[in-house]
Amino acid sequence: MxxxxxxxxxxxxxxxxxxxxxxxxxxxxxxxxxxxxxxxxxxxxxxxxxxxxxxxxxxxxxxxxxxxxxxxxxxxxxxxxxxxxxxxxxxxxxxxxxxxxxxxxxxxxxxxxxxxxxxxxxxxxxxxxxxxxxxxxxxxxxxxxxxxxxDPRVPEYPGEFDGPAFHAHAYCDPFDPVDMRGKNVVVVGMGNSAMDIASELSQRPIAKNLWVSARRGVWVFPKYLNGKPADKSAMPAWMPRKLGLALSRSVLKKTIGRMEDYGLPKPDHEPLEAHPSVSGEFLTRAGCGDIKFKPAIKALEGKRVRFADDSVEDVDAIVFATGYxxxxxxxxxxxxxxxxxxxxxxxxxxxxx
Incomplete structure (x- = not known):
């Protein structure tokens, strides 16, 4: 054969x-x-x-x-x-x-x-x-x-934290793996998972206080524009990419306004220059004061967390939505x-x- x-x-x-x-x-x-x-x-x-x-x-x-x-x-x-x-x-x-x-x-x-x-x-x-x-x-x-x-990526900080601190990968709901009712919570990060988890935990019957901590500001885009899913919009195929981006940025800025007006830090980039964070609820929660913003964590001090601006808060739990x-x-x-x-x-x- x-x-x-x-x-x-x-x-x-x-x-x-x-x-x-x-x-x-x-x-x-x-x-x-x-x-x-x-x-x-x-x-x-x-x-x-x-x-x-x-x-x-x-x-x-x-x-x-x-x-x-x-x-x-x-x-x-x-x-x-x-x-x-x-x-x-x-x-x-x-x-x-x-x-x-x-x-x-x-x-x-x-x-x-x-x-x-x-x-x-x-x-x-x-x-x-x-x-x-x-x-x-x-x-x-x-x-x-x-x-x-x-494979969760968790940042390292000086000092130690005495309460529960876990990656968003382990998060199931406001009661699992930790019952967050009445707790002071810090969510680290401003990606999509951070937006979702912060919006959910910041509801008044759940967290007592919720801070989002991040090194930089981001643009938060809505899920809907003009009553339709935002990602359903598309520029005509004949339009030059540079012009399409400029028009898209103009529409987004006009629609959502300045991030600073919601109590969030000013982004250091233009819309669509970085991976967007998308949420239909986060900006409303921030504008209502349910979500408060802090800069990056500087150090962990037992039951307290020190931030880059040297402000210190009593914290019960930390959720790291810091990527993989x-x-x-x-x-x-x-x-x-x-x-x-x-x-x-x-x-x-x-x-x-």
Missing amino acids: ATVTREARLPKACVIGAGCSGFTTIKRLKDYGIPYDCFEMSDEIGGNWYYKNPNGMSACYESLHIDTSKWRLAFEDFPVPKDWPDFPHHAQLFQYFKDYVDHFGLRPTITFNTRVETARRTADGLWAVTLSTGKTRLYDVLFVCNGHHW KISFPFFDDPDLLPDADHRLPLFKRMMKP
């Missing part, structure tokens, strides 16, 4: 993870008839959008609604349900993902409850992938879809790991040149 050479067959791929990046990757591989194995360490697809995922890697909190409208998040070949609200709850998105996987017959091709322990290049350019089962398999191509919102590390625990090759500033130079943010 003649030996089948590598050139005579299609390359086989390994896909790490069955979150939305993983299962859309295998859908496309299946479309083109390319053989693959997909390994998921949990018992279900969905990754970050699987609330209380038993693998401990979901960042969902109970009240979470996605900040991208259904018009923008929908898969091109699988429309979202017509009765969905503009900004669906995480449970709706999770069900949508499961329906997608089942509709395209992807579930039988995913190996669940199996973790990729190591992935290493071999001398002949293949990938040796070792699994939690103890087996090692060889692949021509490796797709890394393990997500970037599971980019981590690939299965790689040991330094060239495949991000630098100290969590940067990984990739072509199209996907492939290493």
